[in-house]
């Protein structure tokens with residue numbers, strides 16, 4: 127059995143100035159922290175400030191983040207959709223690491239315009255399978271995101287998104303526990 131609470135890293139994917147992402151992320155982290163089965167580490171890619179992939183001269187931020195990712199039993203990415211996909215900042219972060227993602231569950235909270243970030247999520251599933259991560263079926267999605275939260279950063283209609291968050295987190299907890307046990311019984315080797 128896993129050593130509860132599971133360690134879940136919540137990645138804030140948008141790094142652009144004036145981004146909406148923290149509003150969505152703050153709400154979601156509030157939901158996740160209400161549970162007793164998870165310990166949340168918020169990793170804001172704007173604060174981590176990873177260099178462009180391949181810049182071997184600037185590895186300090188990459189090395190600093192590595193143990194936080196390695197310690198996680200699972201991930202939730204809060205991501206917008208840009209031009210029918212996910213932001214370059216997210217791809218850059220995925221590309222910098224490999225074993226840190228392996229044999230761990232990866233869930234999504236997406237937001238955007240009409241699509242609610244769903245196309246970004248579908249693209250991510252393909253990419254994450256390449257780094258041996260297990261993408262979680264159910265997601266939380268906000269279309270027209272900027273109209274869905276009030277001035278205090280709270281959802282105007284919380285019932286649907288709170289339920290979606292619980293469904294997704296229940297699946298993440300199941301996979302997180304199962305893969306924790308599997309990794310400890312037999313280290314994942316590629």
Ligand SMILES: Cc1cc2nc3c(=O)[nH]c(=O)nc-3n(C[C@H](O)[C@H](O)[C@H](O)COP(=O)(O)O)c2cc1C
Pocket residue numbers: 140141142144145146147148206207208209210211237238239240241242243271
């Ligand atoms: C370059 C760019 C492209 C976008 N493309 C889409 C898109 O294809 N589909 C969509 O639903 N929203 C799209 N949007 C809207 C964003 O998802 C929305 O502005 C969101 O708030 C961006 O997240 P951020 O503010 O946290 O960076 C786009 C926004 C930008 C800046």
